[in-house]
Amino acid sequence: MTVYYDVDVSTLNECADPNRNGAYLIPAGCGVGLNWIVRDSRGRTVQVLQPEDGNAEGSLTNVFGNPELQPQMDLEAEEELTCNSVFAMAAPVFCDRAVPVRLTMAYGVNGELRLILPDSMSQRPGYYVVEARWVDGSSVYENTLLVGIESSLVNRFTGGVARQGPISLRQIRTKIRDFVEINDLSGKFDFTAEEIIEAIVSPITYWNDTPPRISRYTVENFPFHHYWLEAVVAKLYESAALWMMRNDMQLQGEGITSNDKGAQKWSGFLAYSEKSWQQYSLFVFKEKTRENFMNGFMVM
Numbered sequence: 001m002t003v004y005y006d007v008d009v010s011t012l013n014e015c016a017d018p019n020r021n022g023a024y025l026i027p028a029g030c031g032v033g034l035n036w037i038v039r040d041s042r043g044r045t046v047q048v049l050q051p052e053d054g055n056a057e058g059s060l061t062n063v064f065g066n067p068e069l070q071p072q073m074d075l076e077a078e079e080e081l082t083c084n085s086v087f088a089m090a091a092p093v094f095c096d097r098a099v100p101v102r103l104t105m106a107y108g109v110n111g112e113l114r115l116i117l118p119d120s121m122s123q124r125p126g127y128y129v130v131e132a133r134w135v136d137g138s139s140v141y142e143n144t145l146l147v148g149i150e151s152s153l154v155n156r157f158t159g160g161v162a163r164q165g166p167i168s169l170r171q172i173r174t175k176i177r178d179f180v181e182i183n184d185l186s187g188k189f190d191f192t193a194e195e196i197i198e199a200i201v202s203p204i205t206y207w208n209d210t211p212p213r214i215s216r217y218t219v220e221n222f223p224f225h226h227y228w229l230e231a232v233v234a235k236l237y238e239s240a241a242l243w244m245m246r247n248d249m250q251l252q253g254e255g256i257t258s259n260d261k262g263a264q265k266w267s268g269f270l271a272y273s274e275k276s277w278q279q280y281s282l283f284v285f286k287e288k289t290r291e292n293f294m295n296g297f298m299v300m
Contacts, residue, residue: 004033004114007145008193023146023193025169028155032122034115035108036088038134038141046141047111048134088115088132090147093201094208094218103130117147125151125165126220127197146197166219169196172232191236199239203231203280210284214291227283234276241270 007022024034038046088103104116115132130145151165173179178190191199200219208216222228244266 002031002033002114002116004035004108006035007037023148023197025148025150025193026117026122027152028123028125028149028165029152030119030123032117033106034117034130034145034147036113036115036132036143036145038113038132039143040139040141045111046134046136048107048113048136049111086133086135088130090117090121090128090130092218092220093127093129094204103132105132122149123155124220125149125155126218127166127201146194148193148197166222167200167225167229167232169193171229172196172200172236175229176233176236190240195239196232196236199232199235200228202235203228206231206281207284210288212288212292214288214295224283224287227280230276231280234273234280237269237273238277241266241273244269 005024005026008025026032026034038048040046086105088105090103103118106114106116108114113132113134115130121128126149128147128149130147131142132145133140133142135141148169149165150168173189173191173196176190180188204217204219204222207222217223
C-alpha cells in the first residue's frame with residue numbers, strides 16, 4: 001500500500017507565490033508518494049485526465065494505473081530524455097552524481113499526478129529536489145518541488161537509515177514559536193515550509209564553502225545540531241527583517257496608527273540574526289581550525 005502526501009499548505013500571510021510549487025514534508029518510511037498538482041507557467045492548476053486505455057504515450061514507464069504493479073526502473077537504463085518525455089526525477093540537495101533517482105508516475109483521482117518514491121529515497125531522511133514533466137499534446141508542463149523526508153522512529157527500527165538525519169521543521173517552529181494559534185496578527189505560519197528548508201540548507205553550504213575544505217557534510221549527516229539550529233533561526237530572521245524593511249509603511253485612519261513592520265520590529269529581528277550567525281560562523285572557524293590542526297598533526 002502506498003500513502004500519498006499533499007503539498008504543505010503553510011503560506012506567508014496568505015500570500016503564496018503561485019509560481020512556486022511548495023514543499024512536501026514526509027515521515028521516513030516505505031510505500032510513500034506525492035500528490036503532484038500540475039501547474040502551468042502562470043501557476044494555474046492543470047487537470048490531468050487519465051486516458052481510457054490507461055497508458056500515456058511518451059511516458060518513460062508507459063504503465064499507468066495501479067502503481068503497486070509498476071517496476072522501479074533505473075534512469076541509466078532508459079532511453080535519452082527529450083523535450084517530449086514524461087518523467088519525474090529526484091536528487092538530494094547536495095548530490096554530486098550526474099544521474100538522479102528515478103520516480104514512478106501514476107494517475108491520481110482528482111486530476112493530479114502521483115509520484116511514487118523508491119524506498120531508497122523515502123527511507124533516507126534528507127531534503128530532495130524533484131523535477132517532474134508532463135506532456136499533454138503540444139503543451140509541456142514542468143515543475144520543481146522540494147521534498148523533506150524527516151526522521152521517524154518507525155523507519156529507524158524497521159530497516160531504514162538509522163542515523164538521525166536533518167533538523168525537523170517541528171524543532172525549528174518550536175524554537176521560534178511559529179504556531180498558527182499564537183500568531184496573533186496573521187493567524188498563519190510566519191514561515192513557509194519552503195523557506196525553512198532553504199534556511200536549513202544554507203548553514204551546510206556555508207560550512208562546505210569555508211576553507212580549509214577538509215570535511216564536507218550534507219543535511220543527512222551534519223553532526224552539530226545545536227549550532228545548526230541557531231544558524232537556521234538566524235537565516236529565517238534575516239529573511240523576515242529584509243521583508244519588513246521593504247514593507248515598512250505606517251498606516252493611519254480614523255485616529256488609529258499602525259505599523260507592524262516598523263524599524264523597532266525589524267531592527268530587533270536583524271540584530272538577533274546577526275548575533276546568532278556570528279556565533280555560528282565563529283564555531284565554524286574554531287572547528288575548521290581544529291580539523292586543520294589535527295589533519296596536519298596526523299600527516300606529520
